[in-house]
Amino acid sequence: MLGPPEDLKDKVILEIGSGAAQCSRWLAAQGAHPVALDLSHRQLQHALRIDGGAVPLVEADAGALPFADGSFDLACSAYGALPFVADPVRVLRDVHRVLRPGGRFVFSVTHPIRWAFPDEPGPEGLSVAASYFDRTPYVEQDDEGRAVYVEHHRTVGDRVRDIVAGGFRLVDLVEPQWPAWNTQEWGGWSPLRGNLIPGTAIFVCERS
């Protein structure tokens, strides 16, 4: 969705919410020049441990990118940053700023429809248990009541409006189907659910 692998060669690519930078390492293997950005020092330490610093790492907030305007050809994110910020338009505007005209930002999130279902791999994960329209964030707290994990729900329509408000044009919305070869269960992910409801939404955006 960023383009055919052969077109990635020599492209300067920003990965947002990179975690341990798996995507950036794949991009580097295609001949691209990725920069992996994450808020978490710990995640970036994992990246450093894995590749010894082969991919440049930046510890920063996706809503306050420490780069000059038009620094990147492309940007991407695999489930990174956007689901965890209360103001996704701020992130989108900043990604728009650091991209060159015509550059794409491709990002994935857990498919918004999943918000309505329990995060269970079996049949109990197939019955609607919450309102798709309820935007109350999911919050986990520590013993002192401090929020240690916050995830924000946006409907598909919210995401489209955020993308437009961020200055992008939405080129495609991809909802990958569960591949027949994958028989694995992991958390709420399973072939049973994957064959019936989408698990991931990938938004392909273009900077004007």
Ligand SMILES: C[S@@+](CC[C@H](N)C(=O)[O-])C[C@H]1O[C@@H](n2cnc3c(N)ncnc32)[C@H](O)[C@@H]1O
């Ligand atoms: C679900 S993980 C995805 C990691 C990686 N992209 C992957 O596919 O394994 C989400 C990542 O987003 C990062 N993140 C959350 N909020 C962020 C923010 N405001 N700015 C930058 N990164 C953020 C987290 O630290 C975490 O590494």
